[in-house]
Amino acid sequence: MKDFFAGVDPIKFEGPETSNPLAFRYYDKNQKVLGKTMEEHLRPSICYWHTFCWDGFDVFGGGTFNRPWHQLSGQEMADAKLDIAFEFFTKMDFPYFCFHDVDVMAPAATMKEHVENFAVIVDKIEEKMGETGKKLLWGTANVFSNPRYMAGASTNPDPEVFACAATQVRHAMDATNRLGGENYVFWGGREGYDTLLNTKVDREMDQLARLLTLAVEHKHKIGFKGTLLIEPKPHEPTKHQYDRDTATVYGFLKKHGLENEIAVNIETNHATLAGNAMDHEVAMAYALGIFGSIDANRGDPQNGWDTDQFWNDQAEITRTMIHMLRNGGFTTGGMNFDSKVRRQSIDAADLFHGHIGGIDALARGLLSAAKIIEDGKMDEFLNERYAGWDKDLGQWIMNTASLEDISERTVKDNLDPKPKSGRQEYMENIITYAV
Incomplete structure (x- = not known):
């Protein structure tokens, strides 16, 4: 039974250019x-x-x-x-x-x-x-x-x-x-x-x-x-x-x-x-x-x-x-x-x-x-997209404000946020170019 795999040598890393189907091309365990x-x-x-x-x-x-x-x-x-x-x-x-x-x-x-x-x-x-x-x-x-x-x-x-x-x-x-x-x-x-x-x-x-x-x-x-x-x-x-x-x-x-x-x-x-x-x-x-x-x-x-x-x-x-x-x-x-x-x-x-x-x-x-x-481009965009939550309004909403407080401040400051692109295609392209 111990000779079932006798025709296969231990698998080694040989790199992307190898033509050996019984070798690792990308998995170099020590890299x-x-x-x-x-x-x-x-x-x-x-x-x-x-x-x-x-x-x-x-x-x-x-x-x-x-x-x-x-x-x-x-x-x-x-x-x-x-x-x-x-x-x-x-x-x-x-x-x-x-x-x-x-x-x-x-x-x-x-x-x-x-x-x-x-x-x-x-x-x-x-x-x-x-x-x-x-x-x-x-x-x-x-x-x-x-x-x-x-x-x-x-x-x-x-x-x-x-x-x-x-x-x-x-x-x-x-x-x-x-x-x-x-x-x-x-x-x-x-x-x-x-x-x-x-x-x-x-x-x-x-x-x-x-x-x-x-x-x-x-x-x-x-x-x-x-x-x-x-x-x-x-x-x-x-x-x-x-x-x-x-x-x-x-x-x-x-x-x-x-x-x-x-x-x-x-x-x-x-x-x-x-x-x-x-x-x-x-x-x-x-x-x-x-x-x-x-x-x-x-x-x-x-x-x-x-x-x-x-x-x-x-x-x-x-x-x-x-x-x-x-x-x-x-x-x-x-x-x-x-x-x-x-x-x-x-x-x-x-x-x-x-x-x-x-x-x-x-x-x-x-x-x-x-x-x-x-x-870093993907994380840069993500951080930019959520940056408002790290500033005054975002932190106030998350930590101290009541629902009434938020409502009154919204009206008082006449908040009028403008839509911003989610740039999904840009993010998908980052994946495409990396793989």
């Missing part, structure tokens, strides 16, 4: 950009599930990849997958990886087996991390795939299902802490409803808040220093999910007093499904003080579902990176490639092509955003 290396800015991570678990199946047909480890079962399959995963992490030279509990372990028929099988593989992951120096960006529990979760995990009408989900979360959090994970993620894949006809929304949201509160308490009990993250998504597989976008998540956290305990892991494709742009989601997360991490992927505008393709929209990446650079970028988060090769991309090398193109696209976006920040 300094605005005071930090590219690796420090991007903190790239490879996901376990799409890269090593998915066999290429879709709703219309079975798997197409026929990877050697897909032909195995039980602990033998888990061990083989572990070997191949760390070989890939090492050859890609990314510092981080991410996993769900069921991604890495031997399948389990009962919760007792789940706990036992997961413990076995965590020991082995710890050994691999020690050997390779790879780090865990975040861990999580898959509480959506098993049939018991068809009506939700924490939001399930049956408290026994809640208990199973809580058990998985507890052990996944413990493992993440033990492995030095920098975050722990909650993706509410079925924390929503298919129809309101059989759903008590108020009760389900209270149950979700209860699980999150228990997780926060457990985090502090075990001394986990990482960040807890919720990954917003509007729908699919359910019709409506309670964590539909960043603003919705913040409102939920605020209601339950969790806004200082939990941040967001924003996915590009999920933003699209919510009808939002990725830069909107990132800007909103920073504005609300809950920015955490990013799942770097994209959807297809001609498909209405989560296609998880590698993110390569240079304008969108650049716009997103501008907000990140303005706000200091990641702290504990990173760019996790929650992306998968296409069903017809069946060769081992295709996994490298996808991740190479993905990280090069992010590196180009980072360089473009840095160029815009250094040039």
Whole structure:
């Protein structure tokens, strides 16, 4: 199994002029950009599930990849997958990886087996991390795939299902802490409803808040220093999910007093499904003080579902990176490639092509955003546009005036503001010329 990637050498930076498809053109992990290396800015991570678990199946047909480890079962399959995963992490030279509990372990028929099988593989992951120096960006529990979760995990009408989900979360959090994970993620894949006809929304949201509160308490009990993250998504597989976008998540956290305990892991494709742009989601997360991490992927505008393709929209990446650079970028988060090769991309090398193109696209976006920040014209216009709020009237309105005071001063001073151009096309041109 260890020779699956034998035909691919470790991926190196060779620059934009290289003709080698298995080399980085723009991602030079040691290149300094605005005071930090590219690796420090991007903190790239490879996901376990799409890269090593998915066999290429879709709703219309079975798997197409026929990877050697897909032909195995039980602990033998888990061990083989572990070997191949760390070989890939090492050859890609990314510092981080991410996993769900069921991604890495031997399948389990009962919760007792789940706990036992997961413990076995965590020991082995710890050994691999020690050997390779790879780090865990975040861990999580898959509480959506098993049939018991068809009506939700924490939001399930049956408290026994809640208990199973809580058990998985507890052990996944413990493992993440033990492995030095920098975050722990909650993706509410079925924390929503298919129809309101059989759903008590108020009760389900209270149950979700209860699980999150228990997780926060457990985090502090075990001394986990990482960040807890919720990954917003509007729908699919359910019709409506309670964590539909960043603003919705913040409102939920605020209601339950969790806004200082939990941040967001924003996915590009999920933003699209919510009808939002990725830069909107990132800007909103920073504005609300809950920015955490990013799942770097994209959807297809001609498909209405989560296609998880590698993110390569240079304008969108650049716009997103501008907000990140303005706000200091990641702290504990990173760019996790929650992306998968296409069903017809069946060769081992295709996994490298996808991740190479993905990280090069992010590196180009980072360089473009840095160029815009250094040039200063965009920030100059923004500062000019809002300059009035830093002066006497703006500060008086924001800090001391009453509604009556504002009204009387407006009439007394005969205020007559003239419309000013928002210069959208000028701002869009800055992006166009930078990318």
